[in-house]
Amino acid sequence: MTTDKPGEPVIPDFGQGSPCVRENRAFCWDWVGDHWRDILLPRLVEHAELTAIAVGIGFAIAFAAALAAYRYGWFEQPFGVFSAFVYTIPSLALFQLLVPFTGLTWTTVEIALVGYTLLILFRNIVAGLRATPPDVLEAARGMGLTRAQTLVRVELPLALPAIVAGVRIATVTTISLATVAAFVLPDGLGQPILDGLRTNFNTKFIAAGALAVALALVADASLVLVERLVTPWSRVRRAPL
Amino acid sequence: MTLPLAGSGIFIDAIEFVIDNAGLLADKTVEHLELSGATIGVALLVAIPLGVTLGHLHRGSFVAINVGNIGRALPSLALLAFGLPIFGITFTNVLVALTVLAVPPMLTNAYTAVAGVEPDAVEAARGMGMSPFQVLTRVELPLALPLIFAGIRTSSVYVVATATIAAIAGGGGLGDIIVNQASYRVAGVVGAALCVCALAFAVDGIFAAVQRVVTPRGLRKTVPGLEPDLAPR
Numbered sequence: 001m002t003t004d005k006p007g008e009p010v011i012p013d014f015g016q017g018s019p020c021v022r023e024n025r026a027f028c029w030d031w032v033g034d035h036w037r038d039i040l041l042p043r044l045v046e047h048a049e050l051t052a053i054a055v056g057i058g059f060a061i062a063f064a065a066a067l068a069a070y071r072y073g074w075f076e077q078p079f080g081v082f083s084a085f086v087y088t089i090p091s092l093a094l095f096q097l098l099v100p101f102t103g104l105t106w107t108t109v110e111i112a113l114v115g116y117t118l119l120i121l122f123r124n125i126v127a128g129l130r131a132t133p134p135d136v137l138e139a140a141r142g143m144g145l146t147r148a149q150t151l152v153r154v155e156l157p158l159a160l161p162a163i164v165a166g167v168r169i170a171t172v173t174t175i176s177l178a179t180v181a182a183f184v185l186p187d188g189l190g191q192p193i194l195d196g197l198r199t200n201f202n203t204k205f206i207a208a209g210a211l212a213v214a215l216a217l218v219a220d221a222s223l224v225l226v227e228r229l230v231t232p233w234s235r236v237r238r239a240p241l
Numbered sequence: 242m243t244l245p246l247a248g249s250g251i252f253i254d255a256i257e258f259v260i261d262n263a264g265l266l267a268d269k270t271v272e273h274l275e276l277s278g279a280t281i282g283v284a285l286l287v288a289i290p291l292g293v294t295l296g297h298l299h300r301g302s303f304v305a306i307n308v309g310n311i312g313r314a315l316p317s318l319a320l321l322a323f324g325l326p327i328f329g330i331t332f333t334n335v336l337v338a339l340t341v342l343a344v345p346p347m348l349t350n351a352y353t354a355v356a357g358v359e360p361d362a363v364e365a366a367r368g369m370g371m372s373p374f375q376v377l378t379r380v381e382l383p384l385a386l387p388l389i390f391a392g393i394r395t396s397s398v399y400v401v402a403t404a405t406i407a408a409i410a411g412g413g414g415l416g417d418i419i420v421n422q423a424s425y426r427v428a429g430v431v432g433a434a435l436c437v438c439a440l441a442f443a444v445d446g447i448f449a450a451v452q453r454v455v456t457p458r459g460l461r462k463t464v465p466g467l468e469p470d471l472a473p474r
Contacts, residue, residue: 026326088445090402092419093434100251100431172313179316180406183420193318197409202326209319216314 021203028203039192039204044211047188050178051219054110055171058117062166065118066125067151076126083119091116091180099184109181116177117170124166128159161234164227168220175216179209189215254428255435262429266415266436273414273440276407277400280336284343284396289389292351296385297377305352312345317403321410330411338410342403343396350392354385387456394448401444405437415440 020028032040062083069076086094094112102108132155140150156163182190189212196205228234259266295301320338328334358381366380408416418425418433425433 088398088441090405090434090437090441092405092416093402093437093441096419096430096434097438100249100427169313172310176314176316179318182318190316190318193316193322194409197322197325200325205319205322205325209316209322212316212319213314216316220310220314 021201024200024202026202027206031203032207040207040211043187043189043192043208044215047175047178047190047212047215050106050109050113050181050188051171051174051215053106054113054174054178055117055167057110058114058170058174059121059167061114062118062121063125066122066129069122069126070129079122080119083115083122086115087119089115091177092183095181095184104184106185106187109178109185113174113177113181117174120170120173121166124162124169125159128162128166129155131162132158157231160231161227164223164230168223171219171223172216175212175219179212251427251431252435255431258425258428258432259436262432266418266433269413269415269417269433270436270440273401273404273416273437276332276335276339276412276414277397277404277444280339280343280400280404281393281397283336283340284347284400285393287340288344288347288396289351289393292348292392293355293377293382293385293389296352296355296357297373297381299356302352302356305348309345309349312342315342317342317406318409321407321412325410332412335404335407335410335412339400339403339407339412343400346396346399347392350395351385351389354388354392355381357388358384383457387452390448390452390455394445394452397448398441398445401441402437 018028018030021031065075065079069079089097091112094115095108098108098111102111136154136158137150140154145153178188179190179193181188182194185191189208192208193205193212196202196208292305295305317338320341321335324334324338328337355377362380362384363376366376371379404412404414405416405419408414408420415433415437419430419437422430
């Protein structure tokens, strides 16, 4: 790439960007301001959508599988092995292997992203359910609760912290992974990162990369907040006597 | 009967590509392993002594555990990009980026492993008159080894997987083929992707075997609570 030094004649119409952009300095705030609306914000929104869909579907599958594994012990190993198998496949390879079947579409990306959430969510939900103290279960049975009532009123509420912890890890992981989707899909924050890398334009990939990290941190913090809201009793326990 | 999935024909082409270009793929695999090996080596030197020491002293749990969480939030692609203005498209840039990604799972696992050793066992060892160093090498480390190796295993598989993406920043390896569809066609991309998968599973299998070997016999049957921290991917 040509770099024109200040003071020397510049090729006419080389670009309309600021001197900072033309010289490709480390970071140009003015570019971020100029392209927030047409590049960065839309990619950020797409990234959040990609993540939300993947974690949503992944949670539904993992939750059902975890309940099945909790109820029927034999189911735990096959699903655990399957999700660990998927988790081991390198992301870029999985995206490329799915392309012949589902094309360069959101479906391709979502199948892979959902696959990666399964192990984390499944492991956490099962561990959370298993951690119910036996005397609590005894008490629930003593109160005459049915199996379904015990699950909904006792076991699931007690497992909530572990479940939310799993959702947090899955969400942050998916946000990080969704950047790799840019190799098969021109959406999400990976797109400006990859484009910035290919055209060697620092500001673009630094801004988009920083946004991806920020999105992960904000999502993680919001989920902590959600956990506080849905488990009010844990706050009571922590209060001083 | 026609195949239910229209795309599966491409896999036949991909396997043909792998057979026809075995030499190229072997070279790229060696490159891939060199990069991954160098990264894992550097990460081991940084993470294991630090994690074991912190775990032995029961200090810095906040750091050791949160490093893992922060590592997970760093997108590998972004990290490869961040280093470019500093290091340029070099082996160093890729090595630094991959090491930053490889350290957290190793560190968190090493810390959790050593800090989580049964306090009674440590107490008993101390009661027998062992020095702190003896407690570490004869009691804590043997008991912690399975989980430490679980962390190394997770990290290594992650490095092999991410080294693929590193091709975009000049890392070489099998990723060179995957990101270059213009030269290698779809068959090449899918063929190389299959090779990367095979490599990841091979590395996982080897480390799983090592992990089993280093597990003290008494712990082999049941290792409760020894779930490794998952790699950020």
